[in-house]
Amino acid sequence: MYAFTSPFQQPSGSPIRELFKYLGEPGMISFAGGYPASDLFDVEGLRLAAQRAYDPAVQCLQYGPTDGLPALKREIVALMERRGATCEADELMATTGSQQGLDLLLRVLVEPGDVVLTEEPAYPATLQAFRLQRAKIVTVPIDAHGIQVEKLASLLESGACAKPKLLYTVPTFANPTGATLSAERRRALLALAVKYRFVVVEDDPYGDLRFAGAPLRSLLAEAEHIDGARDWVVHFASLSKIVAPGLRVGWMVGPREIVRRCVIAKQTVDLCSSPWTQAVAAEYLAAGALESHLPKITAAYGVKCRELCSALREELGDAIEFAQPEGGMFVWARLPGINASDLLEQAIAQKVIFVPGKAFFANAADSASLRLSFAAPDAEAIREGVRRMKRAYEAVVTAGRPS
Template sequence: MTASLNPDANSTPDPCDFTEPFKSPRGSAIRELFKYLSRPGMISFAGGYPSKDLFDRAGIGHAMDAAYRSDPVACLQYGDTAGAPALRRAIVRLMNERGVNREIDDLIVTTGSQQGLDLLIKILVAPGDAVLIEEPAYPAAIQALRLAGAQLIAVRTDVHGIDVDALSEQLEALDPVARPKLLYTVPTFANPTGATLTTARREALARLAMRFRFVLVEDDPYGELRFSGEPVKPVIALADTIPGASDWVVYFGSLSKIVAPGLRIGWSIAPPAITRRMLIAKQTSDLCTSPLAQETARFYLESGRLAEHVPVIVQAYKKRYEALSSALRQFVPDDIEHVVPQGGMFVWARLKGGRNAAELLKRAIEQNVIYVPGPAFYVHRADASSMRLSFAAATGEAEVFEGVRRLKLALASR
């Protein structure tokens, strides 16, 4: 039986043509908001995009030119599935600066860190498997795990990330036969809450992973974007100091938020048994991450421009966050409360009085401003009054203030 896949076709495709997860799939609630970005004058607090005004265009352009001049065949031909050795060495050096000591054989270059998660899910998670995930959580992780048929178990968080004491009690209460396969977390400047897990909690989390034998997935796209507070070592670095714990930690890194998402360069660091299987899964996925993008990233990292440019990004984000916080206090102090992040790209906010963020969004769109209602980040019991405000993509502090002023108008129109 052949079914039309044309969405404009008169007939609806027979669900029997699709695998179970795709019979009635749910798309990204955040992506649904992108249709409003083309509206003239729209101000967006919605997408988790880095600022287009902060791309190091000159540095990336020079790196691309240098890569192509150096070896055009290497840029245009198929490459090693694990990633170009020179880029992997450059990433190993970058991770050394973050306190993580590994060899290039421990590392796979992925097409964005999202691919790393997809590969890990493919090799670890079967339909019905229990998986722990912090709540609220990164929506693409929720979506990927749901499509894999995972049984999602929400883990409580607070302003400091995962509540490890509550998690310990939760794990004790679970049936040992149905132990979770993995736990997914963004421990530094989390998406959406901006929370950062303390050192003590990171160590406790690593110990829980070892004790209960689940893979601890540390997704770290924002870790370099600290604009206040003291740096905290990655969980994988702390796990190295606990005998046996590093056997249970998988780390995902990315250049998307600190260089450019268009390069689609991410990486995974994992125990050998996991790395070997992820590599085989990647062979059947895309053969290799774009060699041209890899060589560009390699030349960029080797140039030293990243170390020079990250402080520029951080300073700009700090000013935009401060503008957002100031504007919320100035325009809507009785309507919206928010959590103070130490870095990253997001502010987690809540409408006071139990008001509904999705309902407010309808009126906000009329005022030409958008954000993401909180339910998009929940697995089960969503907080309908919550909302994520991204300050990173704004063109500057003036746009941030204007966006919050429009939110005030939307609140007044109820």
Template structure:
């Protein structure tokens, strides 16, 4: 007899990005496909010191079971970390520590989504978000994005039409779009949340990775300027892109009732995020290493982003269109078909592998009506010389 699986699995597919990684074993391939930070940027010395201090000062707390809500010293450090960025009124007990921000999304799916629940996401958006919310039965609606983030007038139209359970946004250097929601639009989003009593989920794993000027304040920070909006906002943060993905430390700020439900569901999932990882992260933040780490990664990623955009302009010319990112890890681009050149991102991905370079075609990042001419390029893990070489290979694949 064949195994019988839950019907919810019919709504999701294996990650197209993870499947692409199976093709990357070819020697000498240059990959712009990954969505992760450069391991050379990890502050191994600072993390090692934090581990040793945590084990010396509180070995029982670091190695024992802990509270589902999170390790209290880390909650306090995260509260202070957010306060430094303008969210000054988030008390430690108003957040829970999650196993990466990915778990926060899963907890939101568990607590908010019934089969058929409407939810609005950006088009394009984080692929794992589409998979996660669909796993729980969400009916996803796509809101268009431009260089300034989600188009708020069209978002309001979609709210009126669909009355969604929630809206999921990556306002700052989104994955994959790289877009930065303007200050005006951020305030308008919060006003819409209050006006229509619709929950906004702000996913903010990239906000600290700006290259020059800091981005506008997070939606969480701006709730102080829009009365009532804090009651309709969830904020998800992560140390994965700025410290280490291996620690799997994220957090979620949410209204008290939702936070309680999410905590209950987390008890069923993993009891608590690794206390050892939490103690390490708490000590690292307490030691004051984060500002120097952020300064370093901003400089390196900023330079690599400029190298990639310069190479795209010189090698592909008007055959490709993009908005130069101001932060984050990605260039989001669209093939124009100029000069009769290829306009299909998936087909170019196949040809690119043959030329020894990889990227992710853009279609999987849409929950509906995908733009087949789009692609995502990550500059984070490739040095300047390899970026130039890889874009040259991409130009040859384009023809």
């Protein structure tokens, strides 16, 4: 009946959000969504920040600049400097979550049919955004040390991947794998971007959530030490995972010509991100509340991660394969010989959910893989959830045996 555009004739929604319908079931334990722990929100700090932001109220209740409130931009510039990356105000734009930044970047940079590169497995919303833009997706595998840059180099050198517009990566505590790109690979990736002239899109929502190991410079910070590399990096970050997703405060840092065009694109989307929540975020950052509260979050996530990994080893033993991350919110696992979608069916019956790995692949999926988020459930729920997963696993194994 309706003449929908090509991308929306047979659209598919987020495979992760499809699982949210189970969250309301009594007794359900979720390892599925990448939700931060709500009991770790700095409610009092945000309340005080909101009180300050509301005085005078007329300022935060009015329309604001498309590129962001000046007060918020000043605080983000200072935050980025503390993270080792310098930027000017005209290289920075506030966004409604970092996902909006990616959408705007694709609008101004990618034509239908253009080649875009992404690590695989990858964040599903990114794959969805690429498909809706009608880009040609080319994937590069990752391992425990992030995207395999040597394979990317071979792909580029062979000509098999002609003139890519950009490469998307979550280099620090990746979603879904939890992997972190090594310093050597970061430098090699940036060198390839300069040589082949493609934009490296660094999505960095988890970089502050390190609870083990030594910190690494972001790609944006690393680019300052490689001639010409800063011209080819667009950096996204947000407060969603480290303060509260309800603020919907994110930002983009990139070359001025890219940011300027994204600002124009944003004018047709929402005019400006909410000045109200921007003002709250600005007050919260200005008070130093993030630096004060962040250690509490990372310590708690470290405990939860160790609980999950310990429980997986105890309950599933050699049947499960995974690498324990040094930060972030996710553990990526494999159960060789098991289809994770079949496992999910049994797991739902046992009142526990996770995300099958197929959601994170652009093409042929690893059916034995799955993503587990340890951030939201408490330690007791994590242990019980893994026990339920073991029962689901045993049910799948039993069903697969010949009678």
